[in-house]
Amino acid sequence: MTHTNPAATLRAAADMLRALATAASTDTHGRPSATWTVRYCFTAPTGEPRREHGCYLHTEGHVPLLRGSSGSHGRGSRPHLHVQHAEYIAAMDPTVGLALADWLHDEATYLEHLETTDADGLDEPEHALRVARLILGEDHAPARTGERS
Numbered sequence: 001m002t003h004t005n006p007a008a009t010l011r012a013a014a015d016m017l018r019a020l021a022t023a024a025s026t027d028t029h030g031r032p033s034a035t036w037t038v039r040y041c042f043t044a045p046t047g048e049p050r051r052e053h054g055c056y057l058h059t060e061g062h063v064p065l066l067r068g069s070s071g072s073h074g075r076g077s078r079p080h081l082h083v084q085h086a087e088y089i090a091a092m093d094p095t096v097g098l099a100l101a102d103w104l105h106d107e108a109t110y111l112e113h114l115e116t117t118d119a120d121g122l123d124e125p126e127h128a129l130r131v132a133r134l135i136l137g138e139d140h141a142p143a144r145t146g147e148r149s
Contacts (some may be wrong), residue, residue: 016091017091017092020084020087020088020091020092021034021088023084023087023088024084024085024087024088027059027063027082027084027085028082028084031059031061031063032059032060032061033059033060033061033063033065033085034059034060035059035060036057036058036059036060036065037057037058037059037060038055038056038057038058039055039056039057039058040053040055040056041053041055041056065081065082065085066079066080066081067079067080067081067082100131100135103128104128104131104132104135107125107128110125111124111125
């Protein structure tokens with residue numbers, strides 16, 4: 001569905017993203033899965049990850065998001081994700097990441113402009129800063145998952 005009203009477009013995207021993120025915040029067993037971390041298969045003697053060997057994606061409870069394997073531990077099943085995690089990952093593909101990066105860059109440019117013009121009384125972009133801090137791993141508090149007006 002195409003929205004001609006910019007506010008309706010923003011609201012529709014926010015609603016869709018919120019629904020997908022809410023669904024992906026628990027696994028099919030009801031365990032929390034909102035915070036995801038990467039565990040590297042191998043590390044160098046220095047402790048640095050060896051990215052060429054792959055990694056695992058885990059929830060905050062160290063529950064793997066990718067299940068199955070061709071080996072005995074996966075009982076011969078192909079690697080797969082729970083549907084709600086796959087749908088969320090697909091919605092947040094690299095094009096979304098690039099768009100978020102553009103938005104954060106524009107917000108940073110705006111803030112730098114405010115600093116050089118000594119503009120008083122203007123607020124910092126609260127939401128952009130929250131997103132930036134989450135990306136940087138500096139903020140782990142769960143965001144609101146309910147509807148906003």
